[in-house]
Amino acid sequence: MFELDIRSRKPIYEQLMDNIKELIVTGILKPDEKLPSVRTLSQELTVNPNTIQKAYRELEREGYLYSASRKGYFVAPVDQVEQKDKLKELKETLQALLKEAIYFGLTKETLEEWFDEIKEGGETDDSRQRSNEDV
């Protein structure tokens, strides 16, 4: 489920964040769904609890998770206002990357294909087991 590369230059807590974001963004983790407890995940991944906690907290700060008192961490539902803010945030990053990709030959057609690939991957997934899906 989680892909962590200890050798990577990217800190483990950031890799964890990316992994969890992916699960949320593809709908595998649903709004208000509970995440594994800090301790549990720590044992499963053999990563220090503090590192898990750091990832969870940062995701809370970014609006992906919320923590309910001492009950644990949960996937945050996104309302429209937050959506717009988040999208504006992402625009800049995305545009910088698009500029690069265009320089290296990305065409509008290819971009549209990529977009469709993602849409199809997520949209039609109703198996929820998600082992047989084409994300």
Added chain:
Amino acid sequence: MFELDIRSRKPIYEQLMDNIKELIVTGILKPDEKLPSVRTLSQELTVNPNTIQKAYRELEREGYLYSASRKGYFVAPVDQVEQKDKLKELKETLQALLKEAIYFGLTKETLEEWFDEIKEGGETDDSRQRSNEDV
């Protein structure tokens, strides 16, 4: 010309890289054009020479620049093979980002608009077109 934010969490050498990539990618820096020497740029930006050096080296490693022994660093022209490799590299990053953006409400239409914005912004410079047109 260069936007460096010393308060940013992003390391200065990475900010430098981003700035130079931007200049290359938008065609302001042309293929085979010489970049300012490490010393010069170091003084202009009041940045440690080691930091400039690191940015140049890293850009060379990524294929944006080439260095001619003692003569300095130059913008690398991109051939078709390199282009495709680079694009494939970027695809993964871009798709992850697109997934997020779609989750936060990005539509195909908006994405196309963003694409066009960039294309129009760069289109007027035709020296840059050379390397892109033969794709």
Added chain:
Amino acid sequence: MFELDIRSRKPIYEQLMDNIKELIVTGILKPDEKLPSVRTLSQELTVNPNTIQKAYRELEREGYLYSASRKGYFVAPVDQVEQKDKLKELKETLQALLKEAIYFGLTKETLEEWFDEIKEGGETDDSRQRSNEDV
């Protein structure tokens, strides 16, 4: 009546305390008025009885409530001595907060407005005046 936010970082028993203080302080709960029993409130709010108990005990300790052995918890009338003590306690906290607010641009005029807003909001309730007028 009670605003509890399970997602808040503030413990539920503290949120409960704040809510009850607010009701007392605005005169909605009158001196010697009985509070709902721990059990009742626990069911109404679907909150653990221990949590209600803790809030009530803490409010008793702070002088807002008194408990009559097995009969339950009641709003404590405040006599002049207690009032002065309480006010002295609050002074320190208030001054720290005022310092901050002044740093961020709070003027005397704005502060007076805020004071008046509260006074007007509460003034209409005259049962509450009793305990305040003899100051």
Added chain:
Amino acid sequence: MFELDIRSRKPIYEQLMDNIKELIVTGILKPDEKLPSVRTLSQELTVNPNTIQKAYRELEREGYLYSASRKGYFVAPVDQVEQKDKLKELKETLQALLKEAIYFGLTKETLEEWFDEIKEGGETDDSRQRSNEDV
């Protein structure tokens, strides 16, 4: 300079934050002034570096400090927009506290006196080291 009470229920990192806020808010620490390094302060206060770091980072998140690459932490100057936001944030807390204080007999006159004390304390206090300025 710093008052830390290990026995207090308030976490050390929060006590640290309060102390530093106080120094900033009273003008003892000036905008862009450097704070002691994490390590230095850690040794001076015999508090774990992680705890210092936590306080610094939280103060950064709240807009009191900024961190410059690897140069250390500095007092953040506040612009007008941030000021207004911060003041709005504080309003709610202050009003809740004012309500309580009014309940316990705080009069407008007393409140104004407290306001003036703070203003004067900052304004005319030239006995300090930092001394001859009028914050």
Added chain:
DNA sequence: GTGGTCTAGACCACG
């Protein structure tokens, strides 16, 4: 059982 705080201390990246 859950997250939160804190310590002691190692190692790394940046400049």
Added chain:
DNA sequence: GTGGTCTAGACCACG
């Protein structure tokens, strides 16, 4: 020299 990451592990508060 500076902050950032990470571990191993203790103890606490809340519910």
